[in-house]
Each structure stands twice: as structure tokens, then as C-alpha cells.
Amino acid sequence: QVQLVESGGGVVQPGRSLRLSxxxxxFTFNSYAMHWVRQAPGKGLEWVAVISYDGNNKDYADSVxxxxxxxxxxxxxxxxxxxxxxxxxxxxxYYCARCRIAATAYGDFDIxxxxxxxxxxx
Amino acid sequence: EIVxxxxxxTLSVSPGERATLSCRASQSVxxxxxxxxxxxxxxxxxxxxxxxxxxTGSPASFSGSxxxxxxxxxxxxxxxxDFAVYYCQQYNNWPITFGQGTRLEIK
Numbered sequence: 001q002v003q004l005v006e007s008g009g010g011v012v013q014p015g016r017s018l019r020l021s022x023x024x025x026x027f028t029f030n031s032y033a034m035h036w037v038r039q040a041p042g043k044g045l046e047w048v049a050v051i052s053y054d055g056n057n058k059d060y061a062d063s064v065x066x067x068x069x070x071x072x073x074x075x076x077x078x079x080x081x082x083x084x085x086x087x088x089x090x091x092x093x094y095y096c097a098r099c100r101i102a103a104t105a106y107g108d109f110d111i112x113x114x115x116x117x118x119x120x121x122x
Numbered sequence: 123e124i125v126x127x128x129x130x131x132t133l134s135v136s137p138g139e140r141a142t143l144s145c146r147a148s149q150s151v152x153x154x155x156x157x158x159x160x161x162x163x164x165x166x167x168x169x170x171x172x173x174x175x176x177x178t179g180s181p182a183s184f185s186g187s188x189x190x191x192x193x194x195x196x197x198x199x200x201x202x203x204d205f206a207v208y209y210c211q212q213y214n215n216w217p218i219t220f221g222q223g224t225r226l227e228i229k
Contacts, residue, residue, distance in 0.1 A: 035218075044209065044220055044221070044222045044223045045158075045166065045209055045211075045220040045223075046220070047217055047218040047219065047220065050218075059216060059217070061217050062217070095165055095166075100168070100171065100177075106154070106213050106214075107171075107213055108156035108168055108171040108177075108211065108213060109156075109158075109166075109168060109211075110168045110171075110177060110178075112165035112166055112167075113165065114164075114165055115165060
């Protein structure tokens with residue numbers, strides 16, 4: 001079935017780095033733009049980053065620009081989020097999500113993973 | 123950045139009754155508006171896209187309306203499984219933004 005499974009979360013000190021992964025299955029991964037969305041504990045949803053279906057176009061929320069890098073490996077059906085210079089305010093559950101309309105980055109998200117928790121604390 | 127404002131923050135409704143949730147955009151998003159349902163411990167689930175189109179698997183009791191800056195999600199007859207948090211999202215302009223959510227609770 002169509003599925004996204006995140007991994008790589010954990011507890012990290014401020015200023016350190018972490019890389020999240022999102023493994024896709026059940027659909028043609030290289031046809032869809034992919035996003036990262038995060039949710040701080042007890043809070044709402046915040047869009048983080050997007051990558052086009054072919055990996056050639058990327059965009060970021062201002063809150064993570066210059067610190068986070070989104071990438072993908074279409075041969076492995078996997079999405080990544082490299083997070084550097086982590087701050088306490090980056091503590092959140094990180095979801096990967098598929099853009100519903102193939103080959104467009106603008107859109108709603110029809111498939112979500114279960115999330116991976118990142119805790120930034122000294 | 124487009125700010126999405128949802129109201130009310132919490133809505134208390136009895137099972138079987140109708141619930142109406144609102145979402146306002148700080149500038150026009152045309153019909154590029156989606157609604158999501160999130161239950162505790164679960165990922166968000168797409169309910170409505172294009173302001174009024176039900177997503178695959180979304181119950182017929184859910185309907186969306188609106189255009190521009192004012193949007194509404196209506197649940198015609200509340201079932202126990204409908205009590206959750208609901209978010210609106212605009213995707214007309216970068217960055218994509220979400221509302222702060224409306225918590226729908228049992229009265």
C-alpha cells in the first residue's frame with residue numbers, strides 16, 4: 001500500500017546535526033514533489049521544506065533556511081532532511097508528506113508518514 | 123506570508139449535530155485551500171482540497187466551501203470519530219501556511 005515511513009529522529013544538543021529519512025513505497029516516488037512538515041509538542045502544523053519530483057527545485061521556510069537541506073534519492077525512493085545548527089525551537093515531530101498532484105510542488109498533501117520526533121536539548 | 127486564522131479555537135458540539143468551522147486568509151488564496159483532520163497520536167489526514175472537493179475516502183458528511191479569503195468546513199452530523207483537531211492550509215502562495223487549528227470536542 002501507499003506508505004511513507006520516517007526515521008532518524010532522536011535527542012540532540014543545540015548546535016549539533018541530525019539527518020532524517022523518509023522511505024516511500026506503493027507509488028511512483030519520482031513523479032511527486034515531497035514536503036517536510038513539523039509539529040512542535042502540543043502545537044499546530046508548520047511547513048518546513050519542499051523538493052520537486054526530480055530534485056532540481058527546493059524551497060524552505062524562513063525559520064530553517066540556511067540550516068536545513070532537503071534532498072531525495074529517486075533510485076532508493078527516499079527523501080531526506082539534513083538539519084544543521086539545531087536550536088531548541090526545532091524540537092518537533094517531523095512528518096514527510098506527498099504532494100497530491102504529481103509533478104507539482106504547489107498543493108495539498110494526501111499521504112503523510114507517522115512522523116519522527118526530534119528533541120533538541122542540552 | 124499569508125496568515126491563516128481559524129475560528130473558533132475550540133468548538134463543543136453534541137453527537138448528531140452539525141459543526142461549522144471557519145478559516146480566514148489574510149489575503150486571497152483563490153480556491154487553493156485544504157482541510158485536514160488530526161486525531162491524537164496520528165498524522166494529519168486530508169479531507170478537502172480545492173476548497174470544496176472531498177479527498178479520496180473522506181466521508182460525505184464533510185463539505186467545504188468558500189473562495190478568496192473566507193472558507194468553511196461543515197460536518198453535517200457528528201459521529202464519535204469526528205472529534206479531533208482540524209487544520210486549514212493554503213497553497214496558493216509560498217510559503218505554504220496552516221491555520222492554528224480548531225479543536226472539535228464532545229459537548
